[in-house]
Amino acid sequence: MEKFDKVISxxxxxxxxxxxxxxxxxxxxxxxxxxxxxxxxxxxxxRFDKDNSAKKDFVLNDSTYSGSILVAGxxxxxxxxREHAAWALADYGFKVVVSSFFADIFKGNALNNxxxxxxxxxxxxxxxxxxxxxxxxxxxTVDLNDQTISFDDHQEHFExxxxxxxxxxxxxxxxxYLVSIKDKITAFEREAITI
Amino acid sequence: xxxxxxxxxxxxHIVHQIEGGLDVLYIDRHLIHEVxxxxxxxxxxxxxxxxxxxxxxxxxxxxxxxxxxxxxxxKDALSKHQVDTLLKNCEEQGVELYGLGHPFxxxxxxxxxxxxxxxxxxxxxxxxxHTSTHGAFGAIAFGIxxxxxxxxxxxxxxxxxxxxxxxITINGELKQGVLAKDVILYIISKLTAAGGTGYFVEYAGSAxxxxxxxxxxxxxxxxxxxxxxxxxxxxxxxxxxxxKGREFAPKGEEFEKALDFWRTLYSDxxxxxxxxxNFSAEDIAPMITYGTxxxxxxxxxxxxxQHLGNGSQDSFLxxxxxxxxxxxxxxxxxxxxxxxxxxxxxxxIEDLRIVADYVKGKRKAKHVxxxxxxxxxxxxxxxxxxxxxxxxxxxGFELREPGCSACLGMNEDKVPAGAYCVSTSNxxxxxxxxxxARTLLASPLVAAITAVEGKIVxxxxxxx
Numbered sequence: 001m002e003k004f005d006k007v008i009s010x011x012x013x014x015x016x017x018x019x020x021x022x023x024x025x026x027x028x029x030x031x032x033x034x035x036x037x038x039x040x041x042x043x044x045x046x047r048f049d050k051d052n053s054a055k056k057d058f059v060l061n062d063s064t065y066s067g068s069i070l071v072a073g074x075x076x077x078x079x080x081x082r083e084h085a086a087w088a089l090a091d092y093g094f095k096v097v098v099s100s101f102f103a104d105i106f107k108g109n110a111l112n113n114x115x116x117x118x119x120x121x122x123x124x125x126x127x128x129x130x131x132x133x134x135x136x137x138x139x140x141t142v143d144l145n146d147q148t149i150s151f152d153d154h155q156e157h158f159e160x161x162x163x164x165x166x167x168x169x170x171x172x173x174x175x176x177y178l179v180s181i182k183d184k185i186t187a188f189e190r191e192a193i194t195i
Numbered sequence: 196x197x198x199x200x201x202x203x204x205x206x207x208h209i210v211h212q213i214e215g216g217l218d219v220l221y222i223d224r225h226l227i228h229e230v231x232x233x234x235x236x237x238x239x240x241x242x243x244x245x246x247x248x249x250x251x252x253x254x255x256x257x258x259x260x261x262x263x264x265x266x267x268x269x270k271d272a273l274s275k276h277q278v279d280t281l282l283k284n285c286e287e288q289g290v291e292l293y294g295l296g297h298p299f300x301x302x303x304x305x306x307x308x309x310x311x312x313x314x315x316x317x318x319x320x321x322x323x324x325h326t327s328t329h330g331a332f333g334a335i336a337f338g339i340x341x342x343x344x345x346x347x348x349x350x351x352x353x354x355x356x357x358x359x360x361x362x363i364t365i366n367g368e369l370k371q372g373v374l375a376k377d378v379i380l381y382i383i384s385k386l387t388a389a390g391g392t393g394y395f396v397e398y399a400g401s402a403x404x405x406x407x408x409x410x411x412x413x414x415x416x417x418x419x420x421x422x423x424x425x426x427x428x429x430x431x432x433x434x435x436x437x438x439k440g441r442e443f444a445p446k447g448e449e450f451e452k453a454l455d456f457w458r459t460l461y462s463d464x465x466x467x468x469x470x471x472x473n474f475s476a477e478d479i480a481p482m483i484t485y486g487t488x489x490x491x492x493x494x495x496x497x498x499x500x501q502h503l504g505n506g507s508q509d510s511f512l513x514x515x516x517x518x519x520x521x522x523x524x525x526x527x528x529x530x531x532x533x534x535x536x537x538x539x540x541x542x543x544i545e546d547l548r549i550v551a552d553y554v555k556g557k558r559k560a561k562h563v564x565x566x567x568x569x570x571x572x573x574x575x576x577x578x579x580x581x582x583x584x585x586x587x588x589x590x591g592f593e594l595r596e597p598g599c600s601a602c603l604g605m606n607e608d609k610v611p612a613g614a615y616c617v618s619t620s621n622x623x624x625x626x627x628x629x630x631x632a633r634t635l636l637a638s639p640l641v642a643a644i645t646a647v648e649g650k651i652v653x654x655x656x657x658x659x
Contacts, residue, residue: 017510018388018488022624027603031259031273033233033280045626050612073510075389078422078488079624080603081324082231083340104358104392104424105324109340161356163215173342178350179244181211181219185352188210188221 002114003171007095007142010067013132014059019072020079021106025088027080038084039091060092064136068095071128071140075099076117077106086113096142098149100125111164112173118142118149124156144168197463199360200429201395204335204460208318210352217354222251223317225347226303227290229256229281230605231322235345236284246288248351253312254285254292257302258323259605262568262595265295274606299442301571301597304328304539308412309573311441315430315457320347325539325621326425327418331411332438333430333460335395338419358424359393359469362462364400367476372658374549375410376541376619376638378402379417380482380492382474387504388490391423394470397462398428402476408437409545416540417621420489429461481654483526484623484636487514491623495641496653499524517625518633519613526635526651533616534565534646535628536639537595538602541619542570544577546639551583553643554590560649565592566608568600592646604629617645 029041046058054061070089076099077085086109089097094115100122102110110117120128131138131151140151144165147158160168167173178185198206211219227235232254239246246252256278261269269275278295285292293299299306304325307313315333320326322344329336343353363382383390396418403411411428418426428434435454438444445453462468480494491503491514501522503511515522536542536550550567559565567587569575575597578584587594601608602620604627610616612631619642620627623634637645644654 015507015509016513017507020488020622020624022603022622022627026626026630027258027605030230030605031271031277033277034237035234045630050630073507075392075422078388078392079324079419079622081322081338081340083234083322083342086340101389101392103389103422105338105340105419109342112340112342161215161217163213163217163354174346174354175238175242175244175342175349178219178346178352178354182247182350184211184219185221185247185350189351192207192221 001171001173004095004114004116004144004168006144007068008139009069010137011069011071011132011140012059012065012067013129014070014072015129017073018075018078021077021082021085022079024077024085025082030082030084035087037091038088039093042088042092065132068093069098069140069142070094070096071098071125071132073099074101074122076102078103081105083109083113086110086115090115098125098128111168114168116142116144116168118158120149120156120158124154127154196467197465199462199466199468200333200397200427200460201335201360204316204318204333205357217356219352220318220355222320222347222351222353224312224319225252226307226319226321226326227252227254227344228258228303228321228323229277230258231341232344233277233280233284234341235348238345239348244349246290246348249288249290251351252290254281254290255300255303255306256281256295258599258603260295260598261606262598262600262608265596298572298576301573302539302542302599304416305543305570305574308332308408309441309571311438311444314438314444314453315434315460320353324419325416328412328416328539330415330418330425330427331408332434333427333457335425335427337425358395361391361394361396361423361470362468363396363398363472363474365398365402365474365476366400367402369402369476369479372481372640372654373479374638374640375406375413377479377482379414380484380489380636381479383417383421383489384482384492385474386421386472388420388488389422391418391421394423396423396426398426403428404431407545408433409543412543413540417489420621430457481638481641483641483651485518485520485526487517487623487625489621489623489636492636495651496527499526527653529615529651531615531617531645531650532562532564533610533614534563534642535601535616535618535620536566536642537568537570537600538620539570539599540621541639542568542574544574546619547574547578547583549639550643551586553640554592554647555586557590557647559591559646563646563649565646566595566601567592568595569597571597601628603627604632610634617642617651
């Protein structure tokens with residue numbers, strides 16, 4: 001996994017609430033057996049009409065907005081456990097998703113792929129969206145080490161599990177760790193009553 | 196202090212605890228399917244890691260398979276490649292696989308319970324969010340992403356933060372025509388699509404205890420639709436009777452020994468939950484959804500609301516616009532062209548019986564296309580043995596072969612753009628059943644009546 005430290009970038013606003021993983025990547029694009037190329041179909045049915053032409057009113061087709069930070073409405077990533085949603089966002093070029101609430105499985109999947117979910121207050125989210133919409137060149141800074149997100153003169157602290165933070169900063173993942181404690185796991189299997 | 200059912204099972208599976216409050220949780224059974232496993236197998240190959248406990252894995256293709264002519268090669272090249280990849284991976288690595296045509300094949304959450312793989316007190320995972328289904332047996336079961344599928348393959352463990360606990364108690368007696376699906380749609384409409392996020396839910400109360408195992412599975416299945424990682428129900432005699440004699444369930448003395456353990460799996464009287472909700476069974480009526488998340492549900496006779504709780508009005512109106520509905524509108528009388536009965540929520544034999552029982556001697560409306568997809572080969576075989584296939588065919592319903600089908604529109608079973616589909620599945624997200632498709636979630640009974648009437652009706656008027 002790539003190391004994550006600090007991101008300074010303009011941001012893309014997508015204020016819809018309850019954005020589910022079927023919107024992020026529709027099921028019909030889950031037929032691949034590798035992790036690559038999902039960015040092409042990110043938000044497929046919001047981005048393109050049925051003739052595959054870009055829908056002008058969708059934010060990813062609006063050249064006013066760009067950057068590696070996606071700012072979305074609350075309950076982002078609800079629905080299916082498909083990790084393809086995190087792969088699609090990362091493959092498209094996003095490094096951070098900001099929302100006031102994330103679905104559990106999506107949050108875990110994002111962290112396992114070096115895509116940082118930053119949960120902020122509703123008030124901060126509204127201010128951030130407002131600032132980007134007023135001035136799309138607004139830079140937003142996400143500092144994992146300090147666990148802060150800031151823009152203009154606003155700043156907020158965000159939570160991240162300390163173990164996952166270490167993993168992100170160093171580019172480790174859970175497999176490395178779990179495989180390293182195989183002896184403990186084997187001992188557990190011997191001692192615990194599992195059926 | 197007493198322990199909740201969830202605490203008992205979770206704590207018994209902690210291998211190790213690390214800084215930051217994460218538990219290394221041991222996983223007793225790992226179910227895999229064709230869509231979320233290939234990248235995990237690949238990950239292990241790249242790292243030159245073997246499967247740690249292949250005997251604790253079971254595989255079946257379900258999401259991306261046709262529901263017609265399963266004996267023929269899969270036509271869609273990408274789908275064929277994905278299913279073949281599962282076969283190849285399982286064969287190479289020695290994983291038990293129930294492929295197309297196998298008498299045990301089916302939707303992963305249907306076959307686990309019916310084969311006796313799902314047992315009380317077990318931890319179970321699968322790269323699919325509806326793994327919550329298995330919680331109906333008092334197991335801790337939840338969906339995981341593909342990175343985690345690889346972790347379980349490599350170590351039989353996961354690193355997890357322990358979720359908070361929630362209990363939802365429903366006491367009383369359900370009214371005629373109110374099924375488990377209505378109960379869970381009602382709960383989600385009250386708690387919203389995010390109301391359970393961060394929690395593991397236990398369903399309790401006399402209305403839950405009165406349900407069959409299949410009905411309990413329908414309830415636990417949709418826990419994820421309110422954001423909860425999983426749902427559980429304490430095992431009881433109904434559970435034990437269901438398990439007894441199943442293919443992989445403990446037998447003889449082993450079964451008796453297991454029973455002693457299973458009987459300890461309940462929430463202690465003095466156990467404290469982080470959150471509690473109480474509902475009356477009598478308040479629940481046949482439900483239907485009108486929007487684009489499962490929290491947007493109403494009693495079938497109610498009008499679409501003017502707004503949705505504290506949610507953004509903009510998102511609410513966008514959702515209604517997608518559905519072609521107006522705030523305040525009644526759904527009664529709305530013409531429906533598609534009815535889908537199936538999915539891991541409602542594709543078991545009891546669901547098929549409910550449908551067949553209602554449509555017997557009736558005929559679907561001419562303009563309706565009604566598809567019914569059994570959850571597994573065993574369900575299909577049982578339905579045929581009971582003659583349900585004849586009843587359904589006579590009523591104009593098309594009985595397909597098992598798979599996830601139009602629940603997620605991954606194969607060719609799709610609902611056309613703009614069309615309404617009353618569906619027994621679990622998600623009404625935009626485009627879920629096909630680009631532009633408009634899904635209204637409901638029980639198998641509501642679906643059956645809608646197919647016959649050709650429109651949404653107050654079903655209570657159609658019951659004996």
